[in-house]
Amino acid sequence: MSSHNEKLFFALQEEVSVRDKQDPETFANETKDDSTAPSLVCPTMRLRHHKIFRAVLLFAFALTCVAFAGHVEPVLGKTDGVTSILRPLSQPAQEIKETSLLVLAICGSIFAVVAGLLVYAIVRFRHRAGDELSEPPQVYGSNQIELAWTVLPILIVFVLILVTSRTVADIQNRKPPPTAVQATVIGHQWWWEIRYPELGIVTANELHVPASDRIGSRPTFLKLQSADVAHSFWVPQLSGKTDLIPNRENLMWIEPTIPGTYPGNCAEYCGTQHARMLIRVVVDSPREFEQWVREQQQPASVETNEAEGRKAFFGNSCVNCHTIAGTSAQGKFGPDLTHLMSRETLASGAATNTTDNLRLWVRDPQKIKVGCLMPNMQLTDNEVDQVVAYLQTLK
Ligand code: CUA
Numbered sequence: 336m337s338s339h340n341e342k343l344f345f346a347l348q349e350e351v352s353v354r355d356k357q358d359p360e361t362f363a364n365e366t367k368d369d370s371t372a373p374s375l376v377c378p379t380m381r382l383r384h385h386k387i388f389r390a391v392l393l394f395a396f397a398l399t400c401v402a403f404a405g406h407v408e409p410v411l412g413k414t415d416g417v418t419s420i421l422r423p424l425s426q427p428a429q430e431i432k433e434t435s436l437l438v439l440a441i442c443g444s445i446f447a448v449v450a451g452l453l454v455y456a457i458v459r460f461r462h463r464a465g466d467e468l469s470e471p472p473q474v475y476g477s478n479q480i481e482l483a484w485t486v487l488p489i490l491i492v493f494v495l496i497l498v499t500s501r502t503v504a505d506i507q508n509r510k511p512p513p514t515a516v517q518a519t520v521i522g523h524q525w526w527w528e529i530r531y532p533e534l535g536i537v538t539a540n541e542l543h544v545p546a547s548d549r550i551g552s553r554p555t556f557l558k559l560q561s562a563d564v565a566h567s568f569w570v571p572q573l574s575g576k577t578d579l580i581p582n583r584e585n586l587m588w589i590e591p592t593i594p595g596t597y598p599g600n601c602a603e604y605c606g607t608q609h610a611r612m613l614i615r616v617v618v619d620s621p622r623e624f625e626q627w628v629r630e631q632q633q634p635a636s637v638e639t640n641e642a643e644g645r646k647a648f649f650g651n652s653c654v655n656c657h658t659i660a661g662t663s664a665q666g667k668f669g670p671d672l673t674h675l676m677s678r679e680t681l682a683s684g685a686a687t688n689t690t691d692n693l694r695l696w697v698r699d700p701q702k703i704k705v706g707c708l709m710p711n712m713q714l715t716d717n718e719v720d721q722v723v724a725y726l727q728t729l730k
Pocket residue numbers: 522523525565566567601602603604605606609610612
């Protein structure tokens with residue numbers, strides 16, 4: 336026997352002899368769940384209970400997060416309700432949901448079996464009075480069991496790989512039909528630039544797409560780019576998330592069938608106002624979409640009755656950052672304002688587009704969106720009114 340083993344042997348022997356000499360009553364107390372009894376067992380058990388409780392709490396929290404995932408609403412103004420990943424209304428979101436549910440069912444069954452066996456083992460073989468005196472039967476190895484828990488998981492993982500890769504390939508290999516709408520979405524801190532190169536339209540924060548109907552499939556194919564940091568395009572009811580990465584172009588497509596407004600948001604932390612980088616996908620009927628395209632293709636309206644407002648706008652630094660088509664305002668840093676009033680929201684969904692909010696925004700953008708890159712221009716009340724009046728002509 337080596338000296339190390341020898342030491343271990345004597346230490347064990349000493350522990351056993353201490354136990355043997357113990358008063359029977361104290362010994363019985365140790366096995367009770369009485370927190371006041373002098374006990375060697377209970378603190379560990381309590382710690383274990385504490386850990387289980389914490390794990391259950393964490394699990395419940397995670398479930399709540401999943402249930403509320405995608406819940407977005409403008410900070411000022413009406414909400415658009417919950418945008419649940421569990422209520423998809425477009426491809427590829429529907430296909431993703433079906434795959435997810437199948438994967439969840441398989442993993443859920445495994446969880447139920449494993450947790451069930453674990454609970455059974457904990458209850459059936461729990462600590463009982465007198466257990467210290469005997470040793471449970473010691474079992475070493477079983478070829479059948481080891482074979483089963485090696486082969487079975489391999490088969491399950493193989494099924495999961497096949498199911499997932501079939502869905503991924505289905506979505507990625509979709510080729511745009513000739514009727515498809517092509518749009519480019521560019522992420523900025525903290526708003527979305529939207530371009531339709533084939534239609535000659537530039538807008539922001541509200542992506543209009545046509546609904547596919549029985550007569551024709553008309554998906555929208557998106558090129559995703561970033562002007563600064565990494566963002567992520569996520570409209571839960573239409574599709575999964577796809578990142579917008581600087582110096583890289585990612586692709587995705589959506590094919591909604593039900594007209595309506597679908598809220599989404601940036602799903603990749605991108606700085607202070609990441610949470611208020613909301614995107615709205617407005618799904619129009621094919622006729623409404625054509626009308627929207629025609630309106631957006633018009634040059635900016637030139638109303639002579641807001642000459643003072645025009646002067647205030649073009650006399651300030653607004654033109655350095657914003658474009659108004661057909662005017663000298665050709666800034667690229669902020670959203671295109673050519674048809675500002677056709678949009679339902681301001682500041683990337685942070686506020687609804689009302690006169691009051693627009694005035695608040697022009698006076699001091701930081702009041703609506705702290706840290707946003709549009710500065711307070713220190714305009715006088717009169718100038719604010721004039722600029723707002725001019726902006727409201729941009730229909
Ligand atoms: Cu953009 Cu987060």
